[in-house]
Amino acid sequence: MPIIQVHHLVKEFRRPRRFGGRLGGLRTLFTQQYDTTLAVDDVSFSIDEGELIGYLGSNGAGKSTTIKMLSGILVPTGGEVRVGGLVPWEQREQNALQIGVVFGQRTQLWWDLPLEDSLRLIGKLYRVDAARYARAHERLVELLGLEPFLRTPVRQLSLGQRMRGDLAAAMLYEPRILYLDEPTVGLDIVAKERMRQFVEETNRERGTTIMLTTHDLADVERLCKRIIFIDKGRVLYDGSVTELKRRYAPWRMLEVTLAGETEDAVPPLGLPGAAIIEQGAAKLSIRFDPALIAVADLITVVIARHPVSDISIVEPDLEGVVREIVEAGEVRS
Amino acid sequence: MTIRANLPAWIEIGRANIRWQYMYRFNVLMGILLTGVTIYLLTIVWRAAYGGQTEVGGIGIQQTLVYLTIANLQLYFLRPQVSGTIQERIREGQIGFDLSRPVGYPSQLIARAAGDMIGLLPMVVVSVPVALIVGELESPASFSAGLAYVVSFLLAWVIAVQLNMVIGLVSFWTLEMTGFEMMYRLIGNFATGALVPLWFMPDALRVIVQVLPFQSIAFVPVSIYVGAPATGAVWSALAVQVFWAVALVGIIQWVWERAFLRTVIQGG
Ligand SMILES: Nc1ncnc2c1ncn2[C@@H]1O[C@H](COP(=O)(O)OP(=O)(O)OP(=O)(O)O)[C@@H](O)[C@H]1O
Numbered sequence: 001m002p003i004i005q006v007h008h009l010v011k012e013f014r015r016p017r018r019f020g021g022r023l024g025g026l027r028t029l030f031t032q033q034y035d036t037t038l039a040v041d042d043v044s045f046s047i048d049e050g051e052l053i054g055y056l057g058s059n060g061a062g063k064s065t066t067i068k069m070l071s072g073i074l075v076p077t078g079g080e081v082r083v084g085g086l087v088p089w090e091q092r093e094q095n096a097l098q099i100g101v102v103f104g105q106r107t108q109l110w111w112d113l114p115l116e117d118s119l120r121l122i123g124k125l126y127r128v129d130a131a132r133y134a135r136a137h138e139r140l141v142e143l144l145g146l147e148p149f150l151r152t153p154v155r156q157l158s159l160g161q162r163m164r165g166d167l168a169a170a171m172l173y174e175p176r177i178l179y180l181d182e183p184t185v186g187l188d189i190v191a192k193e194r195m196r197q198f199v200e201e202t203n204r205e206r207g208t209t210i211m212l213t214t215h216d217l218a219d220v221e222r223l224c225k226r227i228i229f230i231d232k233g234r235v236l237y238d239g240s241v242t243e244l245k246r247r248y249a250p251w252r253m254l255e256v257t258l259a260g261e262t263e264d265a266v267p268p269l270g271l272p273g274a275a276i277i278e279q280g281a282a283k284l285s286i287r288f289d290p291a292l293i294a295v296a297d298l299i300t301v302v303i304a305r306h307p308v309s310d311i312s313i314v315e316p317d318l319e320g321v322v323r324e325i326v327e328a329g330e331v332r333s
Numbered sequence: 334m335t336i337r338a339n340l341p342a343w344i345e346i347g348r349a350n351i352r353w354q355y356m357y358r359f360n361v362l363m364g365i366l367l368t369g370v371t372i373y374l375l376t377i378v379w380r381a382a383y384g385g386q387t388e389v390g391g392i393g394i395q396q397t398l399v400y401l402t403i404a405n406l407q408l409y410f411l412r413p414q415v416s417g418t419i420q421e422r423i424r425e426g427q428i429g430f431d432l433s434r435p436v437g438y439p440s441q442l443i444a445r446a447a448g449d450m451i452g453l454l455p456m457v458v459v460s461v462p463v464a465l466i467v468g469e470l471e472s473p474a475s476f477s478a479g480l481a482y483v484v485s486f487l488l489a490w491v492i493a494v495q496l497n498m499v500i501g502l503v504s505f506w507t508l509e510m511t512g513f514e515m516m517y518r519l520i521g522n523f524a525t526g527a528l529v530p531l532w533f534m535p536d537a538l539r540v541i542v543q544v545l546p547f548q549s550i551a552f553v554p555v556s557i558y559v560g561a562p563a564t565g566a567v568w569s570a571l572a573v574q575v576f577w578a579v580a581l582v583g584i585i586q587w588v589w590e591r592a593f594l595r596t597v598i599q600g601g
């Protein structure tokens with residue numbers, strides 16, 4: 001049975017229309033006119049225990065809104081949700097014990113308290129007994145390298161340090177499910193890598209089910225087998241990353257560095273499913289379809305014709321695929 | 334069951350808030366200064382109102398001045414930050430984290446308020462001397478009046494927190510505080526009886542103030558302190574407070590359930 005089940009989830013935000021001018025506030029208070037936004041529009045999916053999925057979409061697609069409903073802090077307009085068998089916004093307190101949430105844009109830590117005190121408060125809130133607390137605390141401090149700033153008030157932490165603190169807070173009570181909403185936003189390369197490693201290990205070693213939202217597709221390439229792509233509140237794609245790439249970019253690139261420079265145009269390859277698309281001074285870029293020609297055969301032919309000093313295969317990147325999906329507003333089948 | 338499970342969390346929240354009181358000691362001291370000024374002004378005004386007489390309507394000037402001093406002194410400890418906290422958390426979009434805890438939000442707020450109050454208590458050593466200088470202080474009318482006052486003061490605290498919480502929960506609808514809170518402040522402040530003792534209010538006004546919960550915050554405990562109600566009346570005064578404390582539990586539950594359905598978590 002899936003650990004997260006979402007059926008026809010809808011969230012419509014309704015805001016009374018604002019009026020300016022004198023007595024505008026009063027009019028706003030008593031008006032019947034509303035501005036509505038359909039943030040999540042009939043979303044369905046299910047996630048199995050132990051999965052690590054990427055929940056993707058452009059700004060305003062409805063990702064955070066979905067996560068808020070799954071964590072039980074926002075009540076949907078329609079649809080059904082079960083998380084570990086619970087309706088999150090109805091069985092809020094029980095649901096809270098089984099989930100951890102990190103919003104990269106905010107912190108659940110207390111600004112005025114040292115990180116250590118924030119963690120202790122979280123431990124008490126989530127009913128972690130002393131022995132379990134000591135164990136989890138030690139593990140997380142080590143894994144996330146928190147030691148140097150444990151006694152520092154949260155307001156004085158750098159973004160990367162704070163984010164690590166937030167991850168520790170979310171994992172301190174060892175929830176079965178972790179929602180990560182843009183956990184790498186604003187981090188430098190080293191910090192991002194550390195974060196990814198932590199997420200990967202948590203998923204692999206503890207079997208924690210993780211739902212990850214990010215605009216950095218390198219996170220997704222590194223961590224997720226499966227993605228759910230939403231746009232304007234609707235699911236456009238739900239499936240594996242490999243399959244998506246296959247649909248959009250069946251091509252691979254063979255980047256060849258030649259031993260010597262040539263001025264002459266290289267003759268066409270004359271192979272099915274492969275073509276030279278660019279030629280530099282000592283470089284060839286060959287596009288090929290692995291379904292039509294085996295890499296080994298292609299390389300054999302190239303080496304037979306040219307003196308080669310280096311050769312590499314480049315996978316298509318998700319970035320281009322996503323750009324195309326967003327522009328088209330739909331996913332190719 | 335849930336009380337046992339949540340107790341350590343409440344204690345920890347309370348402890349964190351006690352510490353915050355010391356971080357914001359400037360505010361804490363400013364509060365005492367304001368209280369001192371209020372007591373000083375009230376003393377001047379009421380002396381003038383008595384116009385040199387020692388007694389008006391059977392109430393001695395000394396008793397009235399002691400009443401006003403105690404009322405405003407204790408009000409200093411009875412200004413919970415609950416509604417301000419709720420608004421701030423909503424405005425900053427942090428409310429989502431509070432709601433995502435396995436501990437109910439209203440109970441988190443009560444734990445905070447308790448921490449605030451306990452953190453303020455040591456300020457007695459500053460605020461009492463200030464009140465002694467600018468106002469009139471006396472010991473309670475009798476030993477039993479003093480005892481009843483302690484009980485009544487605790488009930489006053491509970492009701493002050495509850496009323497403040499109801500106002501704060503309304504921010505789930507309005508998102509920012511409107512004229513509503515200012516109106517509440519104005520009416521609420523007056524209706525506690527901390528500026529004008531109820532016994533000096535015209536009958537019609539007094540009847541209104543007596544059916545409102547606010548008098549439980551100042552008038553009820555302080556009139557017990559100065560020995561205004563007869564012994565039998567002390568019990569019924571306490572009963573009124575208990576009634577409001579219980580009724581407000583129901584009211585808060587009702588408002589809170591509806592407020593949650595309205596949660597709008599800003600940004601993210
Ligand atoms: N509290 C709110 N009141 C009104 N509209 C809202 C509210 N929160 C979100 N929205 C709207 O709902 C839509 C979805 O917002 P959401 O925050 O879920 O997007 P997102 O996918 O997380 O985007 P991003 O990648 O920018 O974080 C947006 O159009 C947003 O303006």
Ligand SMILES: [Mg+2]
Pocket residue numbers: 063064065181601
């Ligand atoms: Mg978002």
